[in-house]
Amino acid sequence: MKHLKHPFTQAVLLIVGSWAFFKFVIPLFPGSAPVPQSVVLQFTLIAAVGVLVYVSENEERWTQFKAPITATLVDANKKWLRGGLLTVIPLFIGFVVFQAARPTVGSTAQLRSIHPAPPGQITFQGRSLALEGLENPLRSRGSLEEHYETGKAIYYQNCMPCHGDLLDGQGHFGHGFNPTPLAFDRAGTIDNLQESFVFWRIAKGGPGLPREGTPWNSAMPVWEDFLTEDEIWAVTMFLYEQSGLEPRTWGEEGEEHD
Amino acid sequence: MMIDFLTLLQAAAEAGRSYGDFPAVGGRGAVWIAAEVHLMFAAFVLGVPMFAVITELIGIVGKDERYDKLSKEFTRLLVFAYSATALWGGMLLFLLTTLYPAFWGHMADIFSMSMWIYAGLFFVESFTLYLYYYGWDRWKSGRAKWGHWGLGLLLNVWGTIVMFIANGWLTYMMSPPEGTTVAEGLPDGVTMWNAIANATWMPINIHRLIANAVFGGSIVAAYAAYRFLAAKTPEEKAHYDWMGYVGTFIAIATFVVLPFAGYWLGREMYEYSQQMGVTMMGGFMSWLWIVQAILIGVLFLAANYYLWTGMGRIPGAERFLPYTKWMLLVLIVCWIVWGTPNTMIASRDEFAAMGGSRHPFLGVLGLMSGKNTAVNFMILTTFLSFLMYRRGNRIPTVTWAKAGTLTQGAMFVLSSAYVLWLGIYGYFVPTITRISYSVYQVAAVLACIIGVWAIDIFLMRGSQSRGEIRWGEMPDRSQYAIFVLAVTFTWLMGLMGFARSGIRQHWHVWEVMRDTSDRAVTPALGYAANMISLTVVIFLGLVAFIFWLGGLAERAVSKKPAPIGQPQAVTGG
Numbered sequence: 001m002k003h004l005k006h007p008f009t010q011a012v013l014l015i016v017g018s019w020a021f022f023k024f025v026i027p028l029f030p031g032s033a034p035v036p037q038s039v040v041l042q043f044t045l046i047a048a049v050g051v052l053v054y055v056s057e058n059e060e061r062w063t064q065f066k067a068p069i070t071a072t073l074v075d076a077n078k079k080w081l082r083g084g085l086l087t088v089i090p091l092f093i094g095f096v097v098f099q100a101a102r103p104t105v106g107s108t109a110q111l112r113s114i115h116p117a118p119p120g121q122i123t124f125q126g127r128s129l130a131l132e133g134l135e136n137p138l139r140s141r142g143s144l145e146e147h148y149e150t151g152k153a154i155y156y157q158n159c160m161p162c163h164g165d166l167l168d169g170q171g172h173f174g175h176g177f178n179p180t181p182l183a184f185d186r187a188g189t190i191d192n193l194q195e196s197f198v199f200w201r202i203a204k205g206g207p208g209l210p211r212e213g214t215p216w217n218s219a220m221p222v223w224e225d226f227l228t229e230d231e232i233w234a235v236t237m238f239l240y241e242q243s244g245l246e247p248r249t250w251g252e253e254g255e256e257h258d
Numbered sequence: 259m260m261i262d263f264l265t266l267l268q269a270a271a272e273a274g275r276s277y278g279d280f281p282a283v284g285g286r287g288a289v290w291i292a293a294e295v296h297l298m299f300a301a302f303v304l305g306v307p308m309f310a311v312i313t314e315l316i317g318i319v320g321k322d323e324r325y326d327k328l329s330k331e332f333t334r335l336l337v338f339a340y341s342a343t344a345l346w347g348g349m350l351l352f353l354l355t356t357l358y359p360a361f362w363g364h365m366a367d368i369f370s371m372s373m374w375i376y377a378g379l380f381f382v383e384s385f386t387l388y389l390y391y392y393g394w395d396r397w398k399s400g401r402a403k404w405g406h407w408g409l410g411l412l413l414n415v416w417g418t419i420v421m422f423i424a425n426g427w428l429t430y431m432m433s434p435p436e437g438t439t440v441a442e443g444l445p446d447g448v449t450m451w452n453a454i455a456n457a458t459w460m461p462i463n464i465h466r467l468i469a470n471a472v473f474g475g476s477i478v479a480a481y482a483a484y485r486f487l488a489a490k491t492p493e494e495k496a497h498y499d500w501m502g503y504v505g506t507f508i509a510i511a512t513f514v515v516l517p518f519a520g521y522w523l524g525r526e527m528y529e530y531s532q533q534m535g536v537t538m539m540g541g542f543m544s545w546l547w548i549v550q551a552i553l554i555g556v557l558f559l560a561a562n563y564y565l566w567t568g569m570g571r572i573p574g575a576e577r578f579l580p581y582t583k584w585m586l587l588v589l590i591v592c593w594i595v596w597g598t599p600n601t602m603i604a605s606r607d608e609f610a611a612m613g614g615s616r617h618p619f620l621g622v623l624g625l626m627s628g629k630n631t632a633v634n635f636m637i638l639t640t641f642l643s644f645l646m647y648r649r650g651n652r653i654p655t656v657t658w659a660k661a662g663t664l665t666q667g668a669m670f671v672l673s674s675a676y677v678l679w680l681g682i683y684g685y686f687v688p689t690i691t692r693i694s695y696s697v698y699q700v701a702a703v704l705a706c707i708i709g710v711w712a713i714d715i716f717l718m719r720g721s722q723s724r725g726e727i728r729w730g731e732m733p734d735r736s737q738y739a740i741f742v743l744a745v746t747f748t749w750l751m752g753l754m755g756f757a758r759s760g761i762r763q764h765w766h767v768w769e770v771m772r773d774t775s776d777r778a779v780t781p782a783l784g785y786a787a788n789m790i791s792l793t794v795v796i797f798l799g800l801v802a803f804i805f806w807l808g809g810l811a812e813r814a815v816s817k818k819p820a821p822i823g824q825p826q827a828v829t830g831g
Contacts, residue, residue, distance in 0.1 A: 054586055
C-alpha cells in the first residue's frame with residue numbers, strides 16, 4: 001500500500017492502466033469494436049504526457065518521483081538492477097521496433113478519408129449539373145409519400161444487398177468488402193451532408209471519386225448508368241426518411257469532420 | 259481527344275518556360291522554406307512591437323521603469339529580427355522570380371503598384387524602428403517620451419499596412435474575385451483593389467494580427483526563458499522570470515481569441531468555395547486537424563504546467579495545489595476527445611473489425627459537438643488556473659468577498675453546464691443547428707471569462723498580500739514549458755500555413771491559373787510535416803542566434819548586469 005502512494009509507482013500504474021483501458025476496455029462497451037493500434041498509441045501517449053505533468057508540477061512530488069530513478073542509476077548497491085535494466089530496456093525497444101518494421105502478410109495501416117470534396121459541378125448523363133446550392137427537386141414537386149415509396153423500391157432492388165435491410169451497412173454482400181459499405185442509420189453520417197452530395201455519390205459511385213485521397217477502395221457502382229435523375233433523388237430522400245436523419249441544409253458552414 | 263492532347267502539349271511547352279528547378283528540395287520546396295521562414299520572422303517583427311508599445315505605455319502611465327526596460331529589451335530583439343525578415347523576403351522574391359516566372363508575371367500584372375508601395379513602406383518602417391530603438395534613451399522623459407511612444411505606435415501602423423498588402427496577394431491566390439479569367443496570360447476582369455479586397459482578405463488580416471501577438475509573446479517568453487537559464491545572479495533570474503511570465507501571459511491571453519478569427523476565416527472559405535472548404539475540413543486534409551488538436555493540446559498543457567509550477571514561488575498559492583490534479587484530468591480527457599479522429603488510421607483487418615474507418619463507439623467523439631465541448635472546457639480550465647495563480651498571494655478585504663467568490667464559482671458552473679448540455683444535445687439536432695451551437699458555447703465561455711474577470715478586479719482592490727512573489731525561484735523545468743510553447747506555436751503556424759496554401763491543390767490561383775509543373779501534386783501530410791519541421795528548425799536556429807546576439811550586445815554595453823530591482827508582485831497581469 002505504501003508503494004502505491006509513491007509517485008513513481010502511481011505514474012507506472014497510470015500509464016499501463018490507461019493503455020489497458022484503451023486497448024481492452026473500450027472494445028467491451030456495447031456496440032464498440034477493437035480500437036486501432038494507431039489510436040491506442042495516440043491516447044496512451046497523451047495519458048503519459050499527463051502523468052509526467054502530474055509528477056513534475058510540484059517540487060515535492062517531482063523529487064519523490066525522481067528518487068528511485070536516480071538511486072537505480074547511481075547507487076552502488078543497485079549495480080545488478082542497473083545492469084539488468086540497461087540490458088532489458090534497449091532489448092525491449094529493439095523488439096518493439098522489430099515487430100513494427102518486420103515484413104508481414106497483412107496490409108499496412110492507412111488513412112482513408114470518408115468525406116471527399118464534391119466538385120462544383122458534374123456532368124450527369126451528358127448534361128451539366130451545378131452541385132453547389134442544389135436542392136432535391138422532388139421535395140417541391142408531387143407527393144412526398146410517392147417519392148418515398150419509389151425510393152424505397154429502388155433501395156431494396158439495388159442498394160440493400162450491400163448497405164443492408166436496416167441501412168446499417170450490414171447487407172449480405174457487404175461482408176465481402178473491406179471497408180464495409182457505409183451505414184446510414186446513425187448521427188454523423190448522411191446528416192452531415194447535403195442531399196446534392198448524396199446524389200453526387202450515388203450518381204458517380206466509386207469511379208467518380210476525386211483523385212485526391214486515393215485509394216478509395218470503393219466498390220460503389222456508377223448508378224447514373226442504371227437509374228434516372230428522379231430515381232436517384234427519390235432514393236436519396238428515402239435514405240433520410242428511413243434513417244430519421246435530416247439532410248444538411250445550405251447555409252452556415254464549418255462542420256469539422258475529423 | 260485531339261483537343262485534350264493539344265492542351266497537354268501546350269501545358270508541357272508552357273511548363274518548360276514557366277518553372278525553374280532548385281537542387282535537393284526542388285523549386286516548390288525552396289519557395290516553401292523561404293516563404294515560411296520569412297513569414298515566421300515577419301510575424302515576430304509585427305507581433306513584438308504590439309506589446310512593446312503596450313508595455314512602454316504601462317511604464318509611462320504607471321511610472322514603472324521595469325516596463326520601460328522590458329519594452330526596450332523587446333525592441334532590441336526586433337532590430338536583429340528585422341534584418342532577417344528582409345533577407346528572407348528578398349530570398350523569397352528571387353526564388354519566385356527564378357523558379358515561378360510565369361506565376362510571378364501574373365501576380366506582377368495585377369499587383370505591381372501595391373508591390374512598390376509595399377517596398378516603400380518597408381523602408382519607412384525600418385527607419386521608424388531605428389528611430390524608436392536608438393532614440394530610447396534620448397527621448398526618455400516628459401513630452402519627448404510620449405513622442406517616442408508615438409514612434410512605436412507608428413511602427414505598428416506601418417507594419418500592419420505592410421502585412422495587409424502582402425495578405426492581399428496571398429488571399430488573391432485562394433479566393434480571386436468572381437469572374438477572373440486569364441486571357442493571353444493576363445488576368446481579365448480584375449483590378450488591383452478588387453484582387454486585394456477579396457473574400458478571405460479581411461479574415462486573414464484579423465487572424466494574422468492576433469496570431470502575431472501570440473507568436474511574438476511566445477518567442478519573447480522563450481528569450482526570457484533562455485536568459486533565465488543562463489542567468490548568473492538572482493537579480494537576473496528575477497528579471498527574466500518576470501519577463502517570461504509577461505510574454506507567456508500575452509501569448510496565452512491573445513491565443514484564447516484566435517480560434518474565433520480562425521472560425522470566421524474557415525466560414526469565408528466555405529462561402530467562397532464549398533469544394534475548398536470540404537477539402538480542408540472533411541476531405542484529404544481533414545487529418546491535419548487532428549495534428550492541430552494534438553498541438554493545441556500541448557499548448558494548453560504547457561501553459562497550465564507553467565502556471566502550476568509558478569505557484570510554487572507564490573506564498574499562499576499552495577492552498578490551490580490539491581485541485582491541480584483534477585484540472586489536469588479534465589485537460590487530458592478533453593485532449594483525448596479533441597484528438598479522437600473521425601476516420602482512423604488502421605490496417606485492413608482493423609477496418610474490417612470496425613466496419614469502416616469510423617469507430618462505432620469512439621466515432622461519436624470525432625464529431626464537432628464533442629470536440630467543441632472539449633476545447634471550451636480546456637479554455638475554462640486554463641482560465642481557472644490563471645485565476646488561482648493571480649489570487650495566490652492575495653487575501654481579499656472587501657466585505658462582499660465571499661459572495662463575490664461564490665458568484666464567480668457559479669459562473670464557472672453555469673457556463674460549464676451550458677457548454678456540456680449543448681455538446682450532448684448537439685448530437686440530436688440537424689447539422690446546421692449543431693454548427694450554430696459552437697457559437698453559443700464560445701459565447702458562454704467568453705461571458706464567464708469576462709464576468710469572472712470583472713468581479714475579480716473589484717474583489718482584489720485593496721487586497722492584503724500573503725507575501726511577495728519570489729521572482730526567480732522557478733524550477734528550470736518550468737522554463738522548458740515556455741520553450742515547448744514557442745516551438746509548438748511555430749510548428750502550428752507552419753502547419754496552418756500548409757493547410758491554407760495546400761487546399762488550392764493544383765492551382766497557383768484558384769480556378770484561374772493552374773500549376774502545370776510536375777510538382778502540382780498536393781503533398782501528403784508526412785512530407786508536409788517534414789518540411790514544416792525543417793522550416794521550424796531553420797527559424798528557431800536563427801532565433802537562437804539572435805538571442806545570443808541580444809546577450810552579446812548587452813554585455814558590450816555593460817560588463818556588469820544592470821541593477822534591476824526585485825520586481826514587485828504583478829500577478830494581476
